Amino acid sequence: MALNQRLDLRQGQSLVMTPQLQQAIKLLQMSNMELQAFVDQELERNPLLERDERPEVQKQAPDAPEGQTDMVSALAANTGAEERLRTLDTELENVYTHESRADAANRESMAPPPDSGWSSLRPQGALSLDADGLDFDATLTRQPTxxxxxxxxxxxxxxxxxxxxxxxxxxxxxxxxxxxxxxxxxxxxxxxxxxxxxxxxxxxxxxxxxxxxxxxxxxxxxxxxxxxxxxxxxxxxxxxxxxxxxxxxxxxxxxxxxxxxxxxxxxxxxxxxxxxxxxxxxxGAEPVQPVIPDVIVRPSPEGAWIVELNTETLPRVLINNQYLARVSATAQRSEDKLYLSEAQANATWLVKSLDQRAKTILKVAREIVRQQDAFLMLGVQHLRPLNLRTVADAIEMHESTVSRVTSNKYMATPRGIFELKYFFTTAIASSDSGGDAHSAEAVRYRIRELIAAEGQSVLSDDTIVDRLKASGIDIARRTVAKYRESLGIPSSVQRRREARVQAAQ
Incomplete structure (x- = not known):
């Protein structure tokens, strides 16, 4: 076979994750404290960004101070901003909605080298927030609390x-x-x-x-x-x-x-x-950090639930267009103009990413509250079986996005403050055709009740399986044994032995 060289032109489609899109996804899984620290670094790094320190009433007003723009409105004040806004919306929605495992693997393989920048115009200077990044600070250790x-x-x-x-x-x-x-x-x-x-x-x-x-x-x-x-x-x-x-x-x-x-x-x-x-x-060498909820749930007078974001955990940043116009007019060198262009693009992206992050967290939290309404009304033993796919399908997002949202995020409810991931439990099938599935926690609670009420007639695992099936719960014997052991309940042989000892005393 002859070996030769040739040049072929092929056309294909592939998902290319820019460093900024990678960082937008990383923002989604950050806790509120990590996000505040990250935004503080960007405020120090980018001269066009400012912290929004207006009173809450003024923040909700339609008009911002002259020369400043907030969140999505910041994009409309820049040249060509409407087109950029549509592009950013499309990119973020595609990432949050249609991300797959192959995309995630592609994103990890394309992670940029660590640096202190935020720009997608120069990927070699982009900041890497991946766990395998060569960040010296990440190698420092401390004693666990x-x-x-x-x-x-x-x-x-x-x-x-x-x-x-x-x-x-x-x-x-x-x-x-x-x-x-x-x-x-x-x-x-x-x-x-x-x-x-x-x-x-x-x-x-x-x-x-x-x-x-x-x-x-x-x-x-x-x-x-x-x-x-x-x-x-x-x-x-x-x-x-x-x-x-x-x-x-x-x-x-x-x-x-x-x-x-x-x-x-x-x-x-x-x-x-x-x-x-x-x-x-x-x-006790390190002070205890209190848990600050990202989402607040409270009952409404109509009997439903009000789900809202905790505004205290949302970083608010502004783009100072007045300062941008002033320094742009005096910039002469091409390096200065390139720096200002990058700073403007990075500031615009950060503002939009923060807004998209807040909307995504609120959407996921509302669906979790809708699914776990019985828990909020009746208590911990009424947790429904719930998985990431159920929530993702309901809000038309990808499972990986829901997984990131539920990581390191907390919800304040009338029952207390819980991490979002604790609302997800496995399901046990119903023995009745067409019946609703049962939460694994509800089944554990039922097993505990059966054993607590057994008295002198100790129930074997097979007997517990029969009684659960009679009440509409289809469960295997090994699953009953696993749940019983997780509850710290001894086997039926040990319980009979203990019962005989107590009777003899």
Whole structure:
């Protein structure tokens, strides 16, 4: 076969993601704090951008101050702005609506090198926000906070979405010392569940590291640490129950109450002093950052739900066209004119990207509220089965866009503040033809109820499957076993053994 060279002309279609479109997608998945930091950097970098510091009433007025434009209206004040606005709208809508896995892979492979720029006119100077970017600041480490340390363990200890919702509330109710500051009864009322449910989740979280967290007082904190060391015997329990005598150093009374001799009492007191009365302080080097919701949900007088963005988390920027006109008139060198053109294009793109981001978050949040209306009305056990595709199809967007919106975004509801991703649960099919699917959390709640009411007649997993199918829930035996284990409930053999022991006592 002869080898030769030739030149062919071919025509084809492909999606080319510019650095600015990549950054617009990255803006969508940023948290409000990350977005504020990013906008602050752009305000320092771009001389045409200004922070909107007008009062709220004036911000909603149709006319902006002379020489300044805000959000989408900024585009209309520039030369050729209407055509640019249509182009930006088309590009962003295509990205948010029709992005596919192949597009995402193409975008990752085309990620620009890291730099401090924002321009698409010079891709080699564009900023890379990808996780694999060679950003030196990203390599710096810090000690995890107490909330982060406990959240990582919570995902391993608690499997049900409803239990993780309760766990997040419990973690958010800890003070710097690691003590629980909220009452479980009021928390159960807020979440629409029983106090026993909250107490059960609390008992499992009290086994997390560091020992002693989630205690409600000093006695419980010390008791949890002693249990972790397997040293909480009756004598030690009596000693912990009389900490007032320990403080007064009334060793005679303590020796009598604990029924130990002097040497044993000294050893017990030494063990007590070795415990940490404030276990959370080991993670208290960094101040706790409060969660600021991106979306606020409140009931309306008509019985529906009002869903609105939290304006405090939305960065507001202006394009100063008066300053642009003044410096453009004095610019003589081609380098100066190119710099001003890039700064204007970057400012225009940032304003439009922020506006599109806000609209997308609000659209996704409204659909989540519509899907999870029963949870807002009745409580945590009424979470409906929901996935990304259901929301994406309802609002005519791609699943990847919904996934980015629900990451690091929080919603304030009458039930509390929740991350958007916690409203998504898996579905269990109905045994009735044409019946509605059941949420996995609702099925877990039903399994817990059946076992709690079994009494002396212990239910096997097969019996639970039969009863669930009788109530319209089509579920396999291995799924019941998995859910039962995630709830921390022992097998039927262990429950029968425990029942016989209790009966013998």
């Amino acid at each position: 107490l909330a982060e340390h406990l959240t990582a363990q919570m995902h391993l200890v608690l499997g049900a979405p409803a239990e993780q919702l309760i766990g997040q509330h419990l973690i958010g109710s800890l003070n710097e010392a690691g003590y629980l500051t909220s009452d479980t009864a009021s928390m159960a009322e807020t979440l629409g569940t029983s106090t026993a449910h909250v107490e059960a989740v609390l008992a499992r979280l009290q086994a997390c590291d560091p020992p002693g967290v989630f205690a409600r007082d000093l006695k419980e904190c010390l008791a949890l640490q002693l249990m972790e060391r397997n040293r909480f015997d009756p004598a030690m329990a009596t000693l912990v129950a009389h900490l007032d005598l320990v403080a007064r150093r009334d060793y005679v009374a303590l020796k009598s109450l604990c029924r130990v001799d002097v040497e044993d009492l000294k050893d017990m007191l030494a063990e007590l002093r070795a415990l940490d009365p404030k276990p959370g302080h080991a993670f």
